[in-house]
Amino acid sequence: MRIVVIGGSGHIGSFLVPRLVHAGHDVVNVTRGVSRPYTDGPEWQQVRQKIADRRAQDAGGSFGETVLALEPDVVVDLVCFTEESACALVDTLRGKVDHLLHCGSIWRYGASRKLPIAEGSDSAEPPFGEYGIEKARIAQLLAEETASGGLVTTSIHPGHIVGPGWHPVGPLGNFDPHVWAALSAGEPIFVPGSGTETMHHVHADDVAQAFERAIENPDAAAGEDFNIVAPTALTVRGYLAIASSWFGETPTIETVTWARYRELTTPEHAEASWQHLHRSHVLTIEKAKTMLGYAPRYEPEQAVLESIRWLIERGHLEVARPLQA
Structure with a gap:
C-alpha cells in the first residue's frame, strides 16, 4: 500500500x-x-x-x-x-x-x-x-x-x-534535567504531593x-x-528509586507542598509536574492486546533508561557519576 x-x-x-x-x-x-x-x-x-x-x-x-x-x-x-x-x-x-x-x-x-x-x-x-x-x-x-x-x-x-533522542518525562513529572544530576549525586529530591502519583x-x-x-x-x-502504553506504570517514589539505582544510589526523598515546590523550581517545570501528577494515570492495554495483538517490548523503566543513556553518551545530559545499569 x-x-x-x-x-x-x-x-x-x-x-x-x-x-x-x-x-x-x-x-x-x-x-x-x-x-x-x-x-x-x-x-x-x-x-x-x-x-x-x-x-x-x-x-x-x-x-x-x-x-x-x-x-x-x-x-x-x-x-x-x-x-x-x-x-x-x-x-x-x-x-x-x-x-x-x-x-x-x-x-x-x-x-x-x-x-x-x-x-x-x-x-x-x-x-x-x-x-x-x-x-x-x-x-x-x-x-x-x-x-x-x-x-x-x-x-x-x-x-x-520516550526513546533515544529526547528527554523523557522525569520522576517529578517534568522535563527538568537537574533531577538526573541530583539523583546521580545522591542529593535530596523535593517531591510535591504524596509520591504515590503515577505516570504511564x-x-x-x-x-x-x-x-x-x-x-x-x-x-x-x-x-x-x-x-x-507500557505494560506497567511508575509511581513517583518508584521511579526515583529505580532511576537512583542506575547510578548506584538510594534516593533521599523530601515531600513538600505544591506551594513550596513552586517556590523551588521554575513555573514551567512546576506546571508540567502538576499536569502529569494531578492526572495520575494508569491505563489498561487489554483492548489493544486482544484486538490488534499489541505486545509492548519495553517496561517503562527500560524505555527511560535507553533515553537517559543516549543523552549521557552524547553529552546532552550532565550527571555526577556514570551509569551502572
Whole structure:
C-alpha cells in the first residue's frame, strides 16, 4: 500500500516509517523539513519526502488536498492537534482513502477515578486543558465518522512517549534535567504531593508497533480507539528509586507542598509536574492486546533508561557519576 505519514520525522514516525518500509509499503513522509528523524537506516532512502507547512495550509484550506494528491491508500496523522484540523482532513479524504489513523493522547482523560483506565469507561474525569480537550474531541469525531458509514478511522492514544533522542518525562513529572544530576549525586529530591502519583510511559517504537498492527488489521481497528502504553506504570517514589539505582544510589526523598515546590523550581517545570501528577494515570492495554495483538517490548523503566543513556553518551545530559545499569 501507499502510506502517507504526516509528521513522520518526529518521535513516533522515526520508528514507524522504517517499520512500514520494511513491511514492503510505499511510504511518503509529509514534513515541514525542519527536523531529521531520530533513527537512521537504509529504509529512509526509500521514503519520498513531501515538504508542507500544515498550519499554513490548514489556514488556507488546502492541506487535505496536499495529502490527497499523494494518492494514499492509508494516511497516518501524527501531528493533528485540533478538532477543526481533523475535520478538514476527514472531509477531504472521505470516500477517497481506505483508512485514516490518528495519534491522540492519554491526556484525553482527566484525573483518574479508578485504575486502570479503560477506553469508553468512567474511570477518569473529563479532560482539562486545551490539548487534552482537543484530543478527546478528535477521538469522538473519528469514532462518529466511521460509525456513520464514512471514512474508516482509528485513533491511537499513547502515554508519555520516550526513546533515544529526547528527554523523557522525569520522576517529578517534568522535563527538568537537574533531577538526573541530583539523583546521580545522591542529593535530596523535593517531591510535591504524596509520591504515590503515577505516570504511564511508552517507548516510541511500541507506539509505532501499535500503528503498524492497526494498519495490518483494518477490520479490527475500524472505528476504534486504543490506549497504547507500557505494560506497567511508575509511581513517583518508584521511579526515583529505580532511576537512583542506575547510578548506584538510594534516593533521599523530601515531600513538600505544591506551594513550596513552586517556590523551588521554575513555573514551567512546576506546571508540567502538576499536569502529569494531578492526572495520575494508569491505563489498561487489554483492548489493544486482544484486538490488534499489541505486545509492548519495553517496561517503562527500560524505555527511560535507553533515553537517559543516549543523552549521557552524547553529552546532552550532565550527571555526577556514570551509569551502572
